[in-house]
Amino acid sequence: MRGRAAPALWGIAALALLAAALEALVRLELVPKLVVAAPTDTAAAIWRLAAEEGLLHALGATLLTALAAVGAAVAVGLPAGYWLYKHPRFGLAYRNWLGALFAAPLVLVYPVVLVLFGRTYASTGFMGFVVGFIAIVLYTREGLAAVSPTLVRVGRAFNLTPRQEFWKILLPAGTPMIFTGLRLGTIYALVNIIGVEYLINFGGLGFMVSETYDKFDIPGMYGAIVFVILVSGGMLWLLKRIQTWLRPA
Amino acid sequence: MAAARVGAMAPVHLIRLLTLAGILAVWEALGQTGLVFGEALPPASAVAVAVGRELISLTFYRHLGVTLGEVAGGFVFGALPGVAFGLAMGARRVLGAAADPYIAALATTPKIVFLPIVMLAVGIGPGSKVALGAVSAFFPVVIAAVAGMRAIPPVFVRVGRAFNLRTSQMVRMIYLPALAVPIVTGLRLGLGVCIIGVLLGELKLASAGLGFLARDYYDQYDFAALYAIVAIVFALAALANGAMSRLVRRAEAHR
Numbered sequence: 001m002r003g004r005a006a007p008a009l010w011g012i013a014a015l016a017l018l019a020a021a022l023e024a025l026v027r028l029e030l031v032p033k034l035v036v037a038a039p040t041d042t043a044a045a046i047w048r049l050a051a052e053e054g055l056l057h058a059l060g061a062t063l064l065t066a067l068a069a070v071g072a073a074v075a076v077g078l079p080a081g082y083w084l085y086k087h088p089r090f091g092l093a094y095r096n097w098l099g100a101l102f103a104a105p106l107v108l109v110y111p112v113v114l115v116l117f118g119r120t121y122a123s124t125g126f127m128g129f130v131v132g133f134i135a136i137v138l139y140t141r142e143g144l145a146a147v148s149p150t151l152v153r154v155g156r157a158f159n160l161t162p163r164q165e166f167w168k169i170l171l172p173a174g175t176p177m178i179f180t181g182l183r184l185g186t187i188y189a190l191v192n193i194i195g196v197e198y199l200i201n202f203g204g205l206g207f208m209v210s211e212t213y214d215k216f217d218i219p220g221m222y223g224a225i226v227f228v229i230l231v232s233g234g235m236l237w238l239l240k241r242i243q244t245w246l247r248p249a
Numbered sequence: 250m251a252a253a254r255v256g257a258m259a260p261v262h263l264i265r266l267l268t269l270a271g272i273l274a275v276w277e278a279l280g281q282t283g284l285v286f287g288e289a290l291p292p293a294s295a296v297a298v299a300v301g302r303e304l305i306s307l308t309f310y311r312h313l314g315v316t317l318g319e320v321a322g323g324f325v326f327g328a329l330p331g332v333a334f335g336l337a338m339g340a341r342r343v344l345g346a347a348a349d350p351y352i353a354a355l356a357t358t359p360k361i362v363f364l365p366i367v368m369l370a371v372g373i374g375p376g377s378k379v380a381l382g383a384v385s386a387f388f389p390v391v392i393a394a395v396a397g398m399r400a401i402p403p404v405f406v407r408v409g410r411a412f413n414l415r416t417s418q419m420v421r422m423i424y425l426p427a428l429a430v431p432i433v434t435g436l437r438l439g440l441g442v443c444i445i446g447v448l449l450g451e452l453k454l455a456s457a458g459l460g461f462l463a464r465d466y467y468d469q470y471d472f473a474a475l476y477a478i479v480a481i482v483f484a485l486a487a488l489a490n491g492a493m494s495r496l497v498r499r500a501e502a503h504r
Binding site for chain 1: 260261262264265268286289290342343344345346347348349350351353354355357358359361362363364365366368369370441444445448449452453463464467472475476479482483486487490
């Protein structure tokens with residue numbers, strides 16, 4: 001226990017030290033206040049944003065957009081991945097394409113999406129959906145293809161219908177990898193949504209960063225950015241916990 | 250055998266060809282008729298013409314030069330500290346464990362939200378794009394270097410120590426050969442996100458670069474040219490990724 005807790009304590013201590021140093025630098029005016037907000041001002045600003053300027057509302061908007069995007073990505077991506085598994089020639093044909101798209105800088109298509117959907121939740125949601133969808137299709141196909149043929153043969157020996165085969169054999173056996181796709185898809189979707197919100201001045205948390213900057217509310221801007229980091233880190237942590245729970249080591 | 254392989258592969262190529270043709274045909278039809286998106290979706294042929302027009306325009310190359318310079322700067326300023334910090338995190342267990350959660354959280358954060366801080370610090374010129382590219386490139390490189398260090402079998406290190414190797418010899422004979430592949434892989438990912446960081450920065454606020462050019466076309470409602478820039482950027486990013494992948498394979502072959 002001590003071995004695990006000690007580094008975390010060091011990490012917190014280092015962060016506290018860094019914050020204290022930054023606070024001192026700003027208070028002593030060695031760093032201009034118009035460039036860096038003191039950590040205490042940033043913390044106060046997060047509180048102010050939450051109490052008066054709708055930070056939690058922005059969080060809700062971002063999370064709901066992400067939820068809709070990932071939900072749609074699962075609804076389309078899971079059947080698509082299954083279909084590619086069932087039709088190996090198509091799976092083979094599209095596999096490399098999906099891999100290339102997965103690695104491609106998809107967020108750069110946002111101006112095109114903006115042209116098509118305007119400054120709406122459809123644009124931010126679609127940017128999340130695209131990356132989520134590709135991750136989920138790719139990992140669903142790979143996950144199902146990696147299911148041991150023995151398990152599938154056992155199912156056939158029991159005369160399972162395709163539906164039973166999917167629910168009783170393929171899905172449980174493929175879950176760890178499918179969830180990896182879901183985890184990556186969710187993270188990428190969230191990142192893209194916040195990024196595009198910032199870029200087009202619309203929506204939730206990303207919009208808040210943009211708006212505080214435009215109003216020259218420097219502590220508020222730092223507060224919003226720190227909040228985005230907390231949300232990203234929190235989401236990462238949550239998804240990892242779920243994954244460990246799905247696949248106990 | 251070969252004939253059987255070709256026979257099995259042919260449908261795959263056919264599927265790809267037909268899919269591509271289908272997408273282009275639907276795109277062209279939607280663009281020509283303006284059925285679903287109206288003028289927002291120019292036909293594929295118009296975009297192809299626009300790509301050709303960009304590729305013979307001097308203005309395009311001036312903006313391309315700016316973007317390439319910013320990407321190169323961002324990559325160097327992000328990747329070098331990334332390698333150094335990653336090696337330190339991998340070598341010092343406590344530092345690694347302490348910094349891990351913060352690196353992971355920051356790596357997940359969309360880097361574009363750091364643009365306002367960067368703009369306050371260095372202004373809205375090319376410096377801010379270099380800085381955003383550097384911040385983007387830093388994290389994948391750190392993570393890859395740490396993972397590489399942790400994957401070195403301790404027995405290698407013990408053998409090196411048993412032979413009383415100096416630090417420089419340890420680096421050259423033990424660490425570098427084992428780290429080449431993970432670090433080059435990290436550099437590949439780092440370059441990819443560096444390109445994204447720079448271009449998003451340019452799209453948000455800039456006066457030069459391909460991102461700025463795309464933004465400019467957007468503001469002028471010249472959508473075919475906008476699609477063309479996006480297509481060219483994708484092709485360039487794919488080229489960069491391909492070149493880095495070749496480097497990864499060479500590192501793997503040398504192992």
